[in-house]
Amino acid sequence: MAIFEIASFGAIVVLVVLGLGIIASMMGIFNFAQGEFVLLGAYVTYIVHTAGLPVWLGMVAAPFVVGALGFVLERLIVRRFYAAPIVAMLGTYALGLIIREIVRGLIGGLYLSVPEPVGGSVAIGGMHFSTWRLVIIVITALVMAGSYLLLARTAFGLRIRASLENPALARASGISTNAIYGATFAFGAALAGLAGALIVPVFTLFADLGIRFLIQGFVAVMVGGIGSFAGPVAGAGLIGTLSAALPWVISPVIADVAVFVLAIIFIKFRPQGLVAGKGV
Amino acid sequence: MTETTPLSTVSLTRGISASRQWRVLPMIEIAVLVIGLLLPLVLQDYLTVYATRVLILCLFALSFDLVWGYAGIMSFGQAVFFGSAGYGVALLARDLGITSILLVLPAGLLIGFAFALLLGGFLLLGRHPASVIFVALGTLTGSYACDRLARGWYYLGGQNGIPSIPPMTIGSYELTEGPVYYYMAIGFLIVVYLLCRFLMRSQFGLALAGLRENEQRIAFFGYKVQHLKAIIFSLSGAIAGLAGSLYAFHEGFVWPNMLGVVISTQVVLYVLFGGSGTLIGAVIGTVVIEAVSFWLSNSYQDIWPIILGVLLLLVILFRPAGLISLLLSERERVGSFGRPGKR
Secondary structure: OHHHHHHHHHHHHHHHHHHHHHHHHHHOOOOOOHHHHHHHHHHHHHHHHHOOOOHHHHHHHHHHHHHHHHHHHHHHOHHHHOOOHHHHHHHHHHHHHHHHHHHHHHHOOOOEOOOOOOOOEEEEOOEEEEHHHHHHHHHHHHHHHHHHHHHHHOHHHHHHHHHHHOHHHHHHOOOOHHHHHHHHHHHHHHHHHHHHHHHOOOOOEOOOHHHHHHHHHHHHHHHHOOOEOHHHHHHHHHHHHHHHHHHHOOOHHHHHHHHHHHHHHHHHHOOOOOOOOOEO | OOOHHHHHHHHHHHHHHHHHHOOHHHHHHHHHHHHHHHHHHHOOHHHHHHHHHHHHHHHHHHHHHHHHHHOOOOOOOHHHHHHHHHHHHHHHHHHHOOOEHHHHHHHHHHHHHHHHHHHHHHHHOOOOOOOHHHHHHHHHHHHHHHHHHHHHOHHHOHHHOEOOOOOEEEOOEEEOOOHHHHHHHHHHHHHHHHHHHHHHOOHHHHHHHHHHHOHHHHHHOOOOHHHHHHHHHHHHHHHHHHHHHHHHHHHOOEOHHHHOHHHHHHHHHHHHHHOOOOHHHHHHHHHHHHHHHHHHHOOOOOOHHHHHHHHHHHHHHHOOOOHHHHOOOHHHHHOOOOOOOOO
């Protein structure tokens, strides 16, 4: 039972971190608004739910809505930041602040719950597992595999990697790096939106939903190693598992802090992360 | 003899023209100082209390400006030093009954310094030079962790923090909020400001500015880059600690938010908005943001944070040097260190 809890929480963290990791690795940008993309995904799901439509419809819509918004923001704002990573950090932080406060204004200071689209539990070997958490694990695995295939096996993925490795050469070869960056950012945002939509039944919807995941996400990306696909995923798996497993052993507050502190110490002595090197 | 005369006149005239171009910054500083000194005479009492809080936050903003504006270290955890000093003096007052200004303020200063030395030493020193992202993330995590620990620690009052701290005392006189506290805060602000100003115009400040512009070159000049960073980080922690202890006694209570991510990022906003890399920019940014937020908070409480975010984004996009750059030329803002004509 504990193992299932841990696995499902690990899956959630992987899902949240995937978009962050792709943007950080492929574009070299630390997107501080990523947590707010997660929040937006959750909010879209909530809106669709309150409109009387089925929840799963909101979950399907969320990645597209958030991805589209990510694309627009990239075109208008984020693309000005590529030259300076620190300014990018602050700029996306400001963006995140705007999104967060708008959502806070819309929902008030409330904690809103969204029901699971698939309720109940599945009995396997005499133990009951929450169906929705199982669905999250399965979808995470699918999304992970899909993203990997997209980046590693398709022509589009090849272009993304080319734009990362050597932008000048990529442009000279007729790849529009501008469009690629826009698409990559939108893709990362869409993944965050999906994550938000899927986790909102487990957590409730509140304005500061994103902040917690933001710190967790960055720590995971750094632990895993920037520049590769496998790095952030591995980091997220590790951080997610630890965050879920430690509270079973020590008090939750200490566990929460201990994971982050351990992670920072790890990064200090191995700055390149778990998976060194670039590529997919 | 005949050769030296024209040379000296050249350097003389250059010195004069440079000093003529150099007048805007001191003028702004003096204007701000005069306004600050006269303010309690015209403000109502409750506004003086609010203004005192803003002054203390200015002091806090200065501490962030030193690390980010001058040395280029992105510290997202400035509240750790602010809050830990606040908690420290609150505990001194609550458990030991120590409220004398001669003891609590140095204690706050030391606590801030010690925490900054520990965190900064860990993050900045070592075999691998720390990347900017790592420092930003490490400080942010530190702030989050302290907030969580304070919330969960019964001795520190948990969620509620430590309420009703007795007032700070000088001898038997109790310093309560109001004009007296205001003038004390502005006194500390002026002293710290002048110290920072002196420090930033010294060789040390020059090396820090070089660090911000091109770290590698400063390293090649033979400076111990990491040591410089750790020193300025600890100093800024001490200033934040002073601000935190003043804040704790002014408000009369401390609570976990004082350590957390919200305050840490708020101080970043102040400095970026006003103009990092100039000391007066940090002060102006704090005053403007706090004044506007006070003014708007009654009627537009909900949309004020959104406006703040939009303004910040606009500043970052179009005025990276902050509000101060509207008044100050680039040359004067960056400044030429040392004597004019000897660049």
